Amino acid sequence: MTEELFEQLEFVENPLFETIIDDLLQQQFSIVNDFFSSEEVEVLRHSLMAKYDADRFKKSAIGNRTNEEIDKSIRGDFILWMDEANANEAERIFFGKINELVNYLNKTCFLGILHKEFHYAVYPTGTYYKRHLDTFQNDDRRKLSIVCYLNEDNWLRENGGELTIYTEKEALNILPLPGRLVIFESQVLEHEVKVVKASERFSITGWLKTR
Numbered sequence: 025m026t027e028e029l030f031e032q033l034e035f036v037e038n039p040l041f042e043t044i045i046d047d048l049l050q051q052q053f054s055i056v057n058d059f060f061s062s063e064e065v066e067v068l069r070h071s072l073m074a075k076y077d078a079d080r081f082k083k084s085a086i087g088n089r090t091n092e093e094i095d096k097s098i099r100g101d102f103i104l105w106m107d108e109a110n111a112n113e114a115e116r117i118f119f120g121k122i123n124e125l126v127n128y129l130n131k132t133c134f135l136g137i138l139h140k141e142f143h144y145a146v147y148p149t150g151t152y153y154k155r156h157l158d159t160f161q162n163d164d165r166r167k168l169s170i171v172c173y174l175n176e177d178n179w180l181r182e183n184g185g186e187l188t189i190y191t192e193k194e195a196l197n198i199l200p201l202p203g204r205l206v207i208f209e210s211q212v213l214e215h216e217v218k219v220v221k222a223s224e225r226f227s228i229t230g231w232l233k234t235r
């Protein structure tokens with residue numbers, strides 16, 4: 025058997041990841057319900073809440089990590105960057121699944137994803153994130169944005185906090201339902217987080233980056 029053929033046999037097609045790739049190619053975004061199971065969401069939410077209760081989150085800022093500016097009129101969430109090297113059990117599950125997706129994208133799409141960065145986010149009642157693009161001046165390394173929602177099962181439409189994605193055709197309102205993963209092209213799709221009218225909105229947001 026030639027080495028080439030051997031490599032081909034090793035590749036296992038993943039139908040879920042193929043759907044994500046098809047969606048991204050066709051509409052620049054993909055929405056996956058139950059990317060994380062309810063058990064996984066629960067341990068991740070507990071991990072988030074333990075760190076939030078320990079006051080480890082800080083007010084989010086605009087700009088990149090070296091050039092930050094806090095402007096509450098643009099965004100009002102609180103964030104904590106995740107550290108994969110020191111991940112707890114819940115976070116290891118999280119990164120395990122994300123890395124599977126990243127490896128698959130790199131094998132099949134030649135995106136050249138070399139880095140990633142993820143943070144927890146809490147949007148208290150009354151907060152939002154105005155319409156924006158996830159790229160900053162002089163920083164085009166963010167290719168794909170990923171958001172995972174860690175709310176409880178009973179998140180109501182009346183709670184607000186939808187992610188609105190602005191496509192060429194429409195404004196798409198996406199409820200932050202537990203286990204749901206939204207992935208979209210960072211440099212293409214403008215989006216916003218609508219005001220949270222009740223409860224607190226929990227999520228993990230991150231970016232897959234080149235270079």
Ligand SMILES: O=C(O)CCC(=O)C(=O)O
Pocket residue numbers: 145153158171186187215216217227229
């Ligand atoms: O939480 C969301 O649904 C989106 C968050 C977002 O747009 C961001 O952090 O850049």
Ligand SMILES: [Fe+2]
Pocket residue numbers: 156157158169215
């Ligand atoms: Fe964003």
